[in-house]
Amino acid sequence: MDWKQVRFIDEPVQAHFYRPPALEKKPGCPDEFAWRGTTYRIVEKLAEWHDYRRRGRMARNMQPQHAAVAEGRGSWGVGRDYFRVRVESGQVFELYYDRAPQGSDQRRGTWVLVSELAPAPSTSS
Numbered sequence: 001m002d003w004k005q006v007r008f009i010d011e012p013v014q015a016h017f018y019r020p021p022a023l024e025k026k027p028g029c030p031d032e033f034a035w036r037g038t039t040y041r042i043v044e045k046l047a048e049w050h051d052y053r054r055r056g057r058m059a060r061n062m063q064p065q066h067a068a069v070a071e072g073r074g075s076w077g078v079g080r081d082y083f084r085v086r087v088e089s090g091q092v093f094e095l096y097y098d099r100a101p102q103g104s105d106q107r108r109g110t111w112v113l114v115s116e117l118a119p120a121p122s123t124s125s
Helices: 064-073
Strands: 003-016 032-035 038-051 080-087 092-098 110-119
Touching: 003 092, 032 110
Parallel strands: none
Antiparallel strands: 003 032, 003 110, 032 038, 038 080, 080 092, 092 110
């Protein structure tokens, strides 16, 4: 199914897991997230993808052969894990986990709600 963006959000959210993730920097899809005072329970993960490319200064501080391996599996603090999810209300959202630490006192990454989606109209006739 193809999706179209209903609204662009790009705001931080709090992700919640019923069981703590085994890996802090690769937590997987959350069970719910809180945004603007509302908790959205995820009932279905529709898609998942990863972007572990190094950007800017981080892209230049590795030998090319090591950078290629890191892009495939990720390295500490680099990249994003994306999820397209359906919540209990039927709404569909895209969110991602940014693996970059937010400072020496905040070594965990952050969750960001990217957008709300709706099915794209079919182009077949």
